[in-house]
Amino acid sequence: MAFSTMQGALELGLIYAVLAFGVYISFRILDIPDLSVDGSFITGCAASAICAVNGHPLFGLVFAFLCGGSAGFMTGLLQTKCRIQPILSGILVMTGLYSINYKLMGNTPNISLFNQETVFTKFSALVGNELSDLILCAIFIAVLSVLLYYFLNTQLGMCLRATGDNEAMVRASSVNSDMMKIMGLALANALVALGGGLLAQYQNFADVNDGIGKLVIGLASIIVGEAFFGHRTLQRSFLAVISGAILYRFLLSAALHLGVNATDQRLLSAVLVTAAISFPVWKNAWQKRRKHLC
Amino acid sequence: MLKLENLSLTFHPNTVNERVALNDVSYEFAPGDFVTILGTNGAGKSTLLNCIAGTLEPDRGKIILDDTDITWMKEHARARQIGRLFQDPLKGTAPNMTILENLGLAYSRGKRSSFRRAIQKADIPFFREQLAKLNLGLEDRMETKVGLLSGGQRQALTLLMATLVTPKLLLLDEHTAALDPKTAQNIMEVTDAIVKEHRILTIMITHNIKQALTYGNKLLVMNEGKIVKELNATEKMQIGVDQLLAMYDLT
Numbered sequence: 001m002a003f004s005t006m007q008g009a010l011e012l013g014l015i016y017a018v019l020a021f022g023v024y025i026s027f028r029i030l031d032i033p034d035l036s037v038d039g040s041f042i043t044g045c046a047a048s049a050i051c052a053v054n055g056h057p058l059f060g061l062v063f064a065f066l067c068g069g070s071a072g073f074m075t076g077l078l079q080t081k082c083r084i085q086p087i088l089s090g091i092l093v094m095t096g097l098y099s100i101n102y103k104l105m106g107n108t109p110n111i112s113l114f115n116q117e118t119v120f121t122k123f124s125a126l127v128g129n130e131l132s133d134l135i136l137c138a139i140f141i142a143v144l145s146v147l148l149y150y151f152l153n154t155q156l157g158m159c160l161r162a163t164g165d166n167e168a169m170v171r172a173s174s175v176n177s178d179m180m181k182i183m184g185l186a187l188a189n190a191l192v193a194l195g196g197g198l199l200a201q202y203q204n205f206a207d208v209n210d211g212i213g214k215l216v217i218g219l220a221s222i223i224v225g226e227a228f229f230g231h232r233t234l235q236r237s238f239l240a241v242i243s244g245a246i247l248y249r250f251l252l253s254a255a256l257h258l259g260v261n262a263t264d265q266r267l268l269s270a271v272l273v274t275a276a277i278s279f280p281v282w283k284n285a286w287q288k289r290r291k292h293l294c
Numbered sequence: 295m296l297k298l299e300n301l302s303l304t305f306h307p308n309t310v311n312e313r314v315a316l317n318d319v320s321y322e323f324a325p326g327d328f329v330t331i332l333g334t335n336g337a338g339k340s341t342l343l344n345c346i347a348g349t350l351e352p353d354r355g356k357i358i359l360d361d362t363d364i365t366w367m368k369e370h371a372r373a374r375q376i377g378r379l380f381q382d383p384l385k386g387t388a389p390n391m392t393i394l395e396n397l398g399l400a401y402s403r404g405k406r407s408s409f410r411r412a413i414q415k416a417d418i419p420f421f422r423e424q425l426a427k428l429n430l431g432l433e434d435r436m437e438t439k440v441g442l443l444s445g446g447q448r449q450a451l452t453l454l455m456a457t458l459v460t461p462k463l464l465l466l467d468e469h470t471a472a473l474d475p476k477t478a479q480n481i482m483e484v485t486d487a488i489v490k491e492h493r494i495l496t497i498m499i500t501h502n503i504k505q506a507l508t509y510g511n512k513l514l515v516m517n518e519g520k521i522v523k524e525l526n527a528t529e530k531m532q533i534g535v536d537q538l539l540a541m542y543d544l545t
Contacts, residue, residue: 155402158391158412162399165388172386173455174373174403 007134009253013246014137015198016217020225020245021148022068022191023218028237029152030184031164032079035090037215039097040071040189042208044196046104049111049206057118061197067104068193069186071097076182094211101208110207111200118201133202140198144191145238152234160184192218213266220269221245223276248272296323296346296463296495301355303341303519315341316352317519326493328486330506333516334542339499342516343465346497348372360462374404377456377494379449379469386452389441393432393451396440397421400455424454428484446477450484457488464489466498470505478502482509503535515541 019041026034044064051060071093078089105111124132151157162170163180170177192214200206225244231237255268303316315338323329331339344350346357348369357365364372379386387396398413401421418436425433428450432443440448449469456464466485470478486509489496500506506513513530515523515538522544525533 153412154409155399155412156408158395158399158402161395162388162391165390166385168385169388170399171370172373172378173399174370175399176368176370 005253005257006250007131009249010246011133011137011202012199013249014134014141014242015195015202016221016249017141017195017242017245018144018198019192019195019214020218020221020241021144022188022193022195023215024222024237024241025184025188025191027219028222028231029161029164030181030188032086032181032185033090034072034075034185034188035087035215036071036075036093036097036185036189037090037192037218038211038213039094039101040068040193041196041214042101042206042211043067043071043097043104044193045200045206045210046101046111046208047193048197049113049200050104050106052113052116052118052201053111055117057116057122057201060201061119061194064197065190065194068196069190071193072186072189073182075189076185079185080178080181098208098211101211105206105208109209110205113201113204113206116204118204119198120202137198137202141242145242149234149238156183213269216266216269216273217248220273220276221248223273224248224251227276295325295360297356297358298322298342298346299356299358301342301345301352301357303345303350303352307353314519316345316355319355319519319521321514321521323495323497325495327512328489328496328498328510329512329514330498330500330510331514331516332500332503332506332538332542337516338519339516340467341519343378343467343497343499346463347376347378347465375462376465377461377463378465379452379456379467381468381471383445383449383452383472386455387440387448390439392437392439393425393443394418394421394436396451396455397425397436397458400458403459405459424458427487428454429480444477446473446481449473449477449481453481453485453488457492457494460492461494464494464496466496466500468499468501471501485509503538507531507533507538515544517542517544520545 023037026032044067047064047067048060051057051063075089075093078084078092079086084092102109120133120136123136127135129135152161159170159175160180160183162173163175163177163184167177170180221244222241223244224247225240225242228243229236229240231240251272252265252268256262260268298319298321301316301319305311305313305315319342333339341350345352348364348367352365355365356363359375388399394413398417401417402412421436422433425436430447430450432447432451440451443451453469469485470481473481482505488494496510498510507530511527513525514521523541
């Protein structure tokens with residue numbers, strides 16, 4: 001693999017790690033399968049792109065975070081106050097977001113950011129190094145992980161983690177568990193959208209149809225990472241999320257390099273997630289059978 | 295002090311499955327009371343505790359805790375003042391969090407400030423001292439995930455968590471029923487010690503008659519959604535198992 005390809009994979013991996021952190025919060029910490037991700041990712045892209053076009057790329061990221069947060073807040077409301085099943089809540093929000101994203105983008109299916117100021121061009125002008133994109137992505141992820149790690153160790157963060165672990169216990173500890181779910185889903189989708197916002201400015205475009213499969217990418221990253229680092233402690237989980245997102249990018253670019261069609265990417269992701277989840281089950285069954293035979 | 299006024303609750307009203315779970319229950323618990331409740335399955339014991347804790351809402355009646363009407367208060371809001379243990383030892387703790395994290399969460403009950411660190415270094419000696427009282431050696435395993443502990447250890451930890459911030463009221467719903475006799479005995483003794491130390495108003499449901507007679511200063515027998523018999527400390531000492539069993543059928 002050429003160096004530039006590797007650098008690109010690394011940069012994309014770091015950007016997708018932001019998305020993976022969001023998915024980690026809903027899937028792992030809250031233990032809720034949240035499908036709104038495929039919609040809120042594009043909400044992030046759209047919000048960030050539209051701000052960048054108007055000359056405020058940095059504010060674009062903040063706006064992406066806020067828009068994603070509102071989407072997650074909606075999913076949370078549907079789940080807790082309207083008592084709609086988690087999967088359906090996610091699907092409803094994702095479906096509704098499609099129209100909202102289209103509107104957000106000014107009724108066009110895509111926005112191009114070529115020759116526009118983005119956070120990447122700004123940073124590059126500041127450092128003037130050909131590694132500037134990579135440095136920016138790395139700084140971004142480092143700051144994000146520290147903030148998130150600190151948050152998950154505050155009282156609020158602890159309540160959030162306990163809500164996914166044992167809801168009855170959380171309520172018995174005088175915590176409003178519905179509130180925790182809403183807040184957790186808002187934060188999860190805010191991060192997902194932030195990842196989307198960053199990606200839009202990195203690749204210089206936003207496309208309203210690009211959302212499908214983002215959730216699976218996030219999941220795949222977490223699972224691949226956990227295969228190496230496990231999830232015994234919060235630090236290990238964080239390491240798993242970041243390294244998983246990067247590794248997954250490398251796997252993809254290796255596959256593309258070997259001649260796999262770009263449109264086959266999603267099939268590849270789906271197969272990867274399926275295999276990673278069911279591998280321990282097969283292994284167990286196989287070991288049991290072997291014991292019987294001996 | 296806890297006052298129940300004309301508490302009534304009917305499940306599935308106006309259907310063939312209609313069942314009166316609480317039938318006009320009125321009772322006044324004095325401060326520092328340790329009351330045990332006996333009764334057959336379906337007598338309304340757990341329903342009573344669920345109403346007091348806020349898991350269920352009564353059809354009629356009032357629940358007054360220290361002069362505050364808590365009948366319609368949300369479950370998590372009244373949990374600030376009420377500690378609760380269930381029969382299932384897995385219900386009271388978060389398995390994927392460490393002992394320390396569980397205690398940190400319990401310790402912040404009612405005085406939550408969101409962005410403060412959940413575990414303050416200064417509190418750790420206090421947690422250690424409290425864990426040592428359980429005599430299970432948990433004080434040396436504070437970084438262990440709770441899911442790795444046995445049922446008895448988890449129930450002991452739950453007990454500690456429920457009383458770490460002294461509650462106004464402690465509800466025990468057959469909290470030793472799922473444990474082996476030796477562990478059950480140990481948990482019961484720890485419970486008694488904690489309740490006595492802080493003079494916590496405690497209501498304990500049990501099916502273990504010996505437990506009901508040994509612990510507490512009052513005994514209530516429930517049947518068909520009513521309190522059918524009340525025994526004070528002296529009466530409890532004198533009564534035999536057969537006489538007590540006969541009371542199960544009183545109406």
